[in-house]
Amino acid sequence: MGITKTDMYTDDQNKFASLLKVLGHPARIAILQYIINQEKCICNDLVEELGLAQATISQHLKELKSIGIIQGSIEGKSVCYCIEEKVWNQFQEEFNAFFNQAVKVNHQCC
Amino acid sequence: MGITKTDMYTDDQNKFASLLKVLGHPARIAILQYIINQEKCICNDLVEELGLAQATISQHLKELKSIGIIQGSIEGKSVCYCIEEKVWNQFQEEFNAFFNQAVKVNHQCC
DNA sequence: AATTAATATCGTAATATTGCAATATAAAAT
DNA sequence: ATTTTATATTGCAATATTACGATATTAATT
Numbered sequence: 161m162g163i164t165k166t167d168m169y170t171d172d173q174n175k176f177a178s179l180l181k182v183l184g185h186p187a188r189i190a191i192l193q194y195i196i197n198q199e200k201c202i203c204n205d206l207v208e209e210l211g212l213a214q215a216t217i218s219q220h221l222k223e224l225k226s227i228g229i230i231q232g233s234i235e236g237k238s239v240c241y242c243i244e245e246k247v248w249n250q251f252q253e254e255f256n257a258f259f260n261q262a263v264k265v266n267h268q269c270c
Numbered sequence: 271m272g273i274t275k276t277d278m279y280t281d282d283q284n285k286f287a288s289l290l291k292v293l294g295h296p297a298r299i300a301i302l303q304y305i306i307n308q309e310k311c312i313c314n315d316l317v318e319e320l321g322l323a324q325a326t327i328s329q330h331l332k333e334l335k336s337i338g339i340i341q342g343s344i345e346g347k348s349v350c351y352c353i354e355e356k357v358w359n360q361f362q363e364e365f366n367a368f369f370n371q372a373v374k375v376n377h378q379c380c
Numbered sequence: 381a382a383t384t385a386a387t388a389t390c391g392t393a394a395t396a397t398t399g400c401a402a403t404a405t406a407a408a409a410t
Numbered sequence: 411a412t413t414t415t416a417t418a419t420t421g422c423a424a425t426a427t428t429a430c431g432a433t434a435t436t437a438a439t440t
Binding site for chain 3: 161165218222236237
């Protein structure tokens, strides 16, 4: 059906999965890495760098903005995008919290 | 078009994004957390716990197996699933490597 | 004011994902 | 041998995602 039954999971599970989903596209990973390496960039830089259409890049940027991991500020006729470090670090903590769950448990496996 | 242009990204970017994509569904997060808490489980446990159809759970387990994060071994007429700790820890390292990229750079933002 | 430049949004086609019923498979129990 | 139990697979309908061309929108430049 293509529709995820979000009501049967906890808010934390839904939120965490949403994060992972947004990050789960190579274009968006590439965009983040490009911004990191260049400190900041504008949409057109990414169009040239990644070889995707401008509309496509703009869409990916929108999704990344939606989880707060990047921030865009208007600079003349272009928009300067950069990493929102507070959110970036918060995500890293969330990821580690998730992965560390398993450590607490004695895994005696099949 | 719905098709991701994987050829324009590095192998690392594609692989990392695939991981994130598989983890980016609340059912799969819930499954992993259930397995962690119970140490191990069988498919039917998850059907009862999550309220999804057996076929759906089986599919999600298949995707989790595809990235190696869980392992299933046949025990009589059921299959015992558990976390593959080596892979789990490896993923955690990959995630941290990704997030630590940003730390190396001086972010002077817009 | 008209043009240029950069980005966002809309509409759409192609493909992918999610979820389930029905069916297949395989091992244990009767 | 048949039935029961647990899981996997197949086929399908509904929805979501990806990508792009076309078209706004908005600010700078001429």
